[in-house]
Amino acid sequence: MKKAVIYSRVSTDEQANEGKSIEVQIDLCRRWAKENQHSVVGIYPEPGKSATTLKGRVALQEAIAQCQLEKVDVFLVMDTDRLARNPSDHFLIKSSLEKSKTRIVAVNQPMIDDSVEGNFLETIMAGVNAFQSQITGRKVKKSLAKKCEIGDWPGWAPLGYINVNTGTEDKPNRIVEIDPERSKYITLLFKLFSTDKYSVDELRDLLYEKGLRSKYGKRVARSSLYGYLKNPFYIGLFRFNDTIFEGNQPLLTTKAIFDLCQKIIERNNHNACRRRKYKWLLTGIAYCHDCGSRFYCSHNHRKKMAYYHGAYPLGCKEYVPLAVLEDQVADEIKRIKFSDEFKQKIQEKAKELIRQTRDNRNDELQNLRNRVKGLEAKRNVLEDSLLDQTIDKETFKRKHEEINYEIQGLDNDMANIENNRGFDLDMVTQVLNLDDNLYETYQHAVFEAKRQYLSIFFDRIEVYDKKIQNVVYAPLFQKLLDAEKVTVSTNWLPREDSNL
Ligand SMILES: [Zn+2]
Numbered sequence: 001m002k003k004a005v006i007y008s009r010v011s012t013d014e015q016a017n018e019g020k021s022i023e024v025q026i027d028l029c030r031r032w033a034k035e036n037q038h039s040v041v042g043i044y045p046e047p048g049k050s051a052t053t054l055k056g057r058v059a060l061q062e063a064i065a066q067c068q069l070e071k072v073d074v075f076l077v078m079d080t081d082r083l084a085r086n087p088s089d090h091f092l093i094k095s096s097l098e099k100s101k102t103r104i105v106a107v108n109q110p111m112i113d114d115s116v117e118g119n120f121l122e123t124i125m126a127g128v129n130a131f132q133s134q135i136t137g138r139k140v141k142k143s144l145a146k147k148c149e150i151g152d153w154p155g156w157a158p159l160g161y162i163n164v165n166t167g168t169e170d171k172p173n174r175i176v177e178i179d180p181e182r183s184k185y186i187t188l189l190f191k192l193f194s195t196d197k198y199s200v201d202e203l204r205d206l207l208y209e210k211g212l213r214s215k216y217g218k219r220v221a222r223s224s225l226y227g228y229l230k231n232p233f234y235i236g237l238f239r240f241n242d243t244i245f246e247g248n249q250p251l252l253t254t255k256a257i258f259d260l261c262q263k264i265i266e267r268n269n270h271n272a273c274r275r276r277k278y279k280w281l282l283t284g285i286a287y288c289h290d291c292g293s294r295f296y297c298s299h300n301h302r303k304k305m306a307y308y309h310g311a312y313p314l315g316c317k318e319y320v321p322l323a324v325l326e327d328q329v330a331d332e333i334k335r336i337k338f339s340d341e342f343k344q345k346i347q348e349k350a351k352e353l354i355r356q357t358r359d360n361r362n363d364e365l366q367n368l369r370n371r372v373k374g375l376e377a378k379r380n381v382l383e384d385s386l387l388d389q390t391i392d393k394e395t396f397k398r399k400h401e402e403i404n405y406e407i408q409g410l411d412n413d414m415a416n417i418e419n420n421r422g423f424d425l426d427m428v429t430q431v432l433n434l435d436d437n438l439y440e441t442y443q444h445a446v447f448e449a450k451r452q453y454l455s456i457f458f459d460r461i462e463v464y465d466k467k468i469q470n471v472v473y474a475p476l477f478q479k480l481l482d483a484e485k486v487t488v489s490t491n492w493l494p495r496e497d498s499n500l
Contacts, residue, residue: 160186
């Protein structure tokens with residue numbers, strides 16, 4: 001009989017529901033093993049608050065070690081996102097398992113198989129998983145909106161306040177209170193700055209003398225001071241999800257003083273130069289064709305231009321304006337053409353993946369809804385017993401709160417699943433838009449998605465004389481080229497600076 005190990009991990013959204021989620025994942029994997037006649041020789045649940053690095057994931061390391069030691073045939077996970085948070089981790093795990101010829105099977109994603117199309121989809125999913133974990137911060141917002149509406153700031157307290165848990169470890173109730181030691185600095189900062197007699201630098205020194213220290217025991221950074229001065233938290237408001245909420249926190253300055261400070265900052269800003277923030281698309285991909293130096297990014301403030309360039313200290317003199325190189329890279333993408341057969345196969349697999357994902361999510365939602373119903377019934381019984389006077393008020397209050405807390409947790413889980421679903425489908429369909437619109441899709445994609453495209457296609461882009469001289473394709477893409485599933489047209493010569 002063939003052998004399998006099971007690996008499970010909770011995602012950030014599921015921390016509250018940890019035990020349940022792990023159970024479901026293991027059950028699904030067990031079922032696969034049974035249906036496919038594999039004996040389960042190891043089960044590795046990753047503890048919830050495990051490290052984000054591969055090294056810190058002890059259960060994963062142990063699972064891989066067993067596979068290598070005992071030549072296990074299959075490594076079972078529920079979804080690819082249980083395995084890794086980004087493509088490089090994903091393929092690192094995959095290659096460690098390949099040494100023992102262990103195959104990864106994501107039981108909920110049978111379309112990700114060992115065919116070229118399956119591999120392609122695997123790459124895309126690995127990228128989508130990375131993208132997803134990058135936006136987890138944005139995702140949890142929805143479930144936190146409730147907390148905001150009742151005026152509780154859901155994040156870390158800014159300087160001058162402290163986070164206090166008035167509940168228990170299991171049922172936390174986190175509120176923000178005034179920091180008895182450091183709130184005075186904030187009040188003083190606003191008061192002095194509003195007189196327009198002190199510069200921010202002078203205030204840095206002054207607050208230092210009075211005892212305010214940064215995390216490293218130094219003066220607080222200028223930018224931090226500006227951050228405090230602009231933060232409406234200190235007058236009882238906070239911004240979350242682009243909405244301003246009225247918070248429960250006590251004030252550390254008055255609105256009149258705060259408004260004065262804003263006027264002074266605005267006036268100062270008028271005189272200062274504005275820096276544009278650039279995002280560097282090609283770091284880690286672009287290299288100098290001549291000397292092999294990787295490209296770095298710089299910004300020339302006088303010319304207001306951004307450049308990619310080789311390492312000056314190593315003697316590399318190559319540089320290209322950001323827009324020039326990024327346009328050339330987009331042109332490279334224009335040359336890529338997938339075969340109709342390949343596109344069709346990928347579309348079929350992708351549709352299946354999307355359908356399967358939707359079904360799984362619906363099952364999960366239904367499961368959660370049922371549990372909420374159960375809890376609501378329990379709550380009704382409890383309310384009845386209070387009316388019947390079969391329980392006392394204290395017990396009622398305690399149990400009522402317990403149930404409400406549990407329901408709120410499930411509500412959050414449902415909100416997370418809903419948010420997740422929209423994202424999955426959008427991202428996968430967007431990345432899989434492999435028809436003639438690939439170039440268009442790329443050009444309109446958000447930064448993270450662009451990076452994702454580039455990593456699918458290119459390992460290295462070599463530049464000299466401000467032009468792309470050589471392109472090294474990513475291994476998987478090269479495989480597709482070799483199998484003639486995709487072509488790169490060579491007759492794409494007319495670049496903007498060619499002498500035609
Ligand atoms: Zn060079």
